[in-house]
Amino acid sequence: MDAVIKKLMPKSEYLEKPVTDRPDQAEVEAAVRTLLRWTGDNPDREGLVDTPKRVAKAFLEMFNGYDMCPAEELGRTFEEVAGYDDLVLVRDIEFHSHCEHHMVPIIGRAHVGYLPDGRVVGLSKIARVVDIFAHRLQTQEAMTAQIANVIQDVLNPRGVAVMIEAEHMCMAMRGIRKQGSTTLTSTFTGVFKDSPEEQLRFMTMVRHGSK
Template identity: 60%
Template sequence: MDARAKQQESAPIVADYPRPSREEAEAAVRTLIAWAGDNPNREGLLDTPSRVTKAYGEFFGGYQQAASEVLDTTFKEVGGYDDIVLVKDIPFASHCEHHMVPFFGKAHIAYLPSDGVVGLSKLARLVDVYARRLQVQENMTQQVIDAINEELEPHGAAVMLEAEHMCMSMRGVRAHGAQTTTLRFTGKFAEERDLQDRFFALIARRG
């Protein structure tokens, strides 16, 4: 894994730019409200800067988390199981780093265990770590599969994200309902078409 990918796994992630205080962040929100054309001092907006900064703490909490901590515990006693482990339809919501508006959808993750398995809920938490950062979907897909490979060292992994981007739905072309799919295979999943077919079939299966 290269240095940039390693940095993505550290917690917290600190940019080469000083983090503003909460008061400075709230002042910036008031400036944006005024720029949008409203009065930040009117009754309905007085507490908005405080609410927005609090919400941003939740939206972007992934900067304070590390994938290595999420995937740090594996279970060895699985009866020799070495076939596909799949968790599908993991809901996520993130924010586009280009316009800072949401994109949301579902993630599907599969891997072939090499030395034990990780708790299933940990895969959902892993998606959340990267979703709660400013993102592009392609990069998020790569980050998730890199973390799985780095921490679990499986025989292979597969990650697919399906999402609708509000930067396409609410502005620009306003393509409501358009879905973007990103996909990565590594290890045996990249080498064996049969595993890829099984991955897609399992995702498509309902009930």
């Protein structure tokens, strides 16, 4: 499978899991204890004694995207599509991510479409790719581009369209403290990039059935 993926996709950054030298459990828990003290609380009080262990476990779950390769998720495709070559759209993919600037949540939905060129991928794989990138420290702009680029590089479709709309807790919980405001980003490759009509069709289909 790895050989097939490498042949289909020359860009190696999607194949390499971006994991460096991780600290051990004791170092992680010590760091959390330091942060608890920084807040002004007592890490030894009853309610916080097990918090460092819980935080370490939660981080493993929330940031497990660093241990996964999005290209591998897209590696298995299907050619028996009865000649279908029109837009495939997976809409309203809910996700939770974390801002790389403040490490607070980003909560949103992704809409991903592509125009196949003889091969399609299982629909759940598209959602899985969104989750993999979401479960890393992110900016919304980068995440939008990453999703589009890996689908384009692996599937080599005639075009990819990605739209993300999300609320950033770094705006809602701190700083300007504006709750309810959302950020919208989009990116297009191939036919979508060259055709305003295809962009409009994608956006219309997203908005027609969006929650």
